[in-house]
Amino acid sequence: MDIVVCIKQVPETTDIGWDPQTGSLIREGVPGILNPNDKNALEAALELREKHGGFITALSMGPPQAEEALREALSMGIDRGILLSDSLFAGADTLSTSYALGLALEKIARFDLILCGKESSDGMTAQVGPQLAELLNLPQLTCAIEITVNRNAVKIKQKLENGFRILETCPPALITVDREINRPRIPAMDSIIEAYRDKEVQVWAGEDLGGHTEHFGLKGSPTRSRKLYSKKVKKGEVTILEGGPDEAAKELIQILKRKGLL
């Protein structure tokens, strides 16, 4: 069972600054981390390899420093890393990201499953998984909280708002995993050293992928961000109910009663 896990490097903090003049994010100096939900996808892949054998590739797209996220994946036990990095890819939305990842997967060619985290902690769109599945014409199984593989079938438990479903398909298929699926392992020091010293991260540029360059990056992105701003919170006058707990409680209940809320 050969698996490709798609991962993303995201800013470490959610307290990122932005430039009100240009409306763009200030990413300089903000350290990157491996998207937490992607660790669940890596863990799920490692658990499948433990049961069924196979080779796991971690695939990412991003600036050169995104290699760190791939090294972290390697230190968890992933076999090899591939980074798609090229100024051509800059400014990609989810569709254009999926396009580049899709070309890389066609180039990798040998895989039974693609695993992705359900969503990234920065964009929170949960769109790259399904869009990638569509571009590769693969069945998609989203929001998995359990994955089982037997013979030639893969089954997941899919989390829904107030329940779940059991879905089945035949590989190759794409699965996105929910954070509930597992607790990702913490790499040991020697595997971290091995990840940096012995394992390989290949870097592929646009020309290595083929495809149409007009589909890469901002050019290939149908959505455009237009404005970025901090959220305004509605301001109003609050009425403070005075007195001790009992008086305040009594007064509140009278108010709720008057408003027909009891």
Added chain:
Amino acid sequence: MSPDELKEYRGLWVFIEQRNGNPVRVSLELLGKGRTLAEELGVDVTAILVGEGVSGIPEELIYYGADRVIIADDPLARDYRTEVYTDIIVEQVLRKRPEILLIGATCIGRDLAPRISARLETGCTADCTELHIDKEMRLIVATKPFFGRNLMADFICPFQRPQMATVRPGVMELKAQDRKRKGELICVDLNLKEEDIRITVLDTVRSSSGGTSLEEADKVVVGGMGLGDVKGFEMVKELADVLRAKVGATSLPVDAGWISKDYQVGQTGKTIRPRLYIGCGVSGAIQHSAGMIHSELIVAININPKADIFNFADYGIIGDVNQIVPALIKELHEMNPKI
């Protein structure tokens, strides 16, 4: 697309998600919002409904704002399956060319919308909390929370059609039904066979515990870090029971393991807009307030008079939640001893 091609796309569509023959609330919220947006553009609202045995639904959709209902009623569409729903919706979109397609950002909506957008090679803005029309450019502007903490971003899809967005449940108001409205019904066929469909649904389990979901609740009592410990939630639950309200939580108690993520309200949790919101030991940071700011009446109980929540609450009680909540419970019991 060229400017001439873009002009061929007119009208606003809403995908109607249904479960066991009942439309989910967010689809109806979107019909109301879609009606307003469509009127600004001077176009019609079309609801597209897929499923089996769903022929009883269309009238309701017209009452909620649709001018037209496209209905694909077929045994193959009994359970939601990505490929089946994508095929029929894409086929209809290519035939009738709407400029906007809105989908509720439920688990199913967020599985379906990106798949459709990739097949149509168009843009989809995920999990929006606001929509408006830029009349000058004839574009829909979709707003979504960005980067977790305190940023919002506006997205547009200028050069491809339809412009797609998934919209978070609860952020748009559910408009009243207008039973005098009339509309058109169009039945369409699925051109699929079971053997073409690669996914099998082996089982579906939806818990019916508590009836309405948190997003749909009329009243919600939310617990925050100010409760002090896991026991605080028992008190919050008791207050919710006597008020016939649902329980919610901010993110920190969820992270601390006091309560499950299903109860989380806020940017990375659920969005609620109940008639009554009571925050117990909730500070009102943006991560939480983004998911409850549209509540009709906001009551805050917090020991810290400088807590953010007092900047947007309607009523506040400054004091210890561990004294005030029990006082409220006692008072409510005295008022109605049967509860």
